[in-house]
Amino acid sequence: MRSTILNTVKCYSTSAATTTTTSTPISSTLILSRLPIITQDLTPFQTKFYKYQSELWRRLMWxxxxxxxxxxxxxxxxxxxxxxxxSVSYDPKILYPSGKPDLKHLRDRRFRQYIKVPKTYKEEDEMVGQDQSNIKENEISRKIVPNSRITEADKLNDLKSLERKLNRTLYLIIKNKSENQWKLPNFNQEESSTSLLPLHELAEKGLYKIGGKKINYFNVSKTPCHHNSNKEYFIKSHILSGAFEPQDSKIEYQWVTKDELKDILSKDYYSNISHLLSDV
Known part of the structure; x- marks a missing residue:
């Protein structure tokens, strides 16, 4: 009986030793994002609320x-x-279609107060013979007009520009022209290498190799934020300045939001990484 057991163990050991298996290489996937540059768009409710508060403050101000x-x-x-x-004077015998005036110091407090300040004689003398439009443009008290939230990249739908969707987080995705599948940049460990690189260094080396060294970015952490069964580890990073410039003509790239990724990436791939992406 003992001889039978030894022969059985020997048989299985020999069989396992002679069987050849292919192991999946360890890889590092880079989630490179550009954080929002401007504030988020206000919802319709927020827009009405802030407008109401502003009008109320201006109406009740001194x-x-x-x-x-x-x-x-x-x-x-x-x-x-x-x-x-x-402002118009108040007379209780008169019917006011727009409502009874709320007068205080000769001002109708139902509305904001606009003040026109007269210029001094010196200022008027300096304005004689000058172009009025130019003076208005250079006037210190001119109204401040913010830049448009819609950029040229948004108008042209330039998916390669970092100037698009300034109020959203953008993510870098790449694709080889010989393939038909977009994905996050993924880099495998070199099998011929005698020592393995740390995952964050592997991602950095791979990014510079495919996108050039004109990228100023930093890793959120050296520790991977996610991994899957294919030994694929995910490293989060943020781009600060510079640009992604493909070092190979076969590489295509895009900067897209999470909502756009849902329509570009495969369903299984997106569901695996969607919780790592920002909704903002």
Whole structure:
């Protein structure tokens, strides 16, 4: 009986030793993102709320103290009253279609107060013979107009530009022209190498190899944030400046949002990494 067991163990050991198996190489996948540059778009409710708060604040703010800046009976007060007409007076015997005026210091507090400040004689003398449009453009008190939230890259739908979707997080995806599948940059360990590279260094080396060294970025952590059964480890990184410039003409790339990735990546691939991507 003992002889039978030894022969059985020997048989299985020999069989296992002679069987050849192919192991999956360890790889590092880089989740390279460009963080939002501007604030998020307001929802319709937020837009109405902030507009209401702004109008309420301007309506209830203290009335401009013209008596402090323009003394009664002076030419300055006369010039101020010529530019700023008093609000309509209130008479209880009159019906006001727009509502009863709420007068305080000759100001209707139902609306915000707009003030026109008269210029000094010196300023008027300097304006004589000059182009008024140019003076208005260079005036310090001119209205500040913010830049448009829609860039040229958005208008042209340039998926290779980092200037698109400034209020969203963009992710780098690549594709070989010989293939028909977009994916995150993935780099395998070299089988001929005598020592294995750390996963974050493997991702950095691979990124510079395919995208050039004009990329200034940093890794969120040296520790992978995710892995799958194919020995594929994911490293999160953020690009700070520079640009991705393909070092091989066969490589195509795009900067896309999470919503766009859902339509570009395969269903299984996206479901495996969707929880790693930002909704913002």
């Amino acid at each position: 009335t401009f103290p013209k008596w402090f800046y323009f003394k009664t009976g002076t030419m300055g007060e006369l010039r101020y009253r010529q530019l700023n007409k008093n």
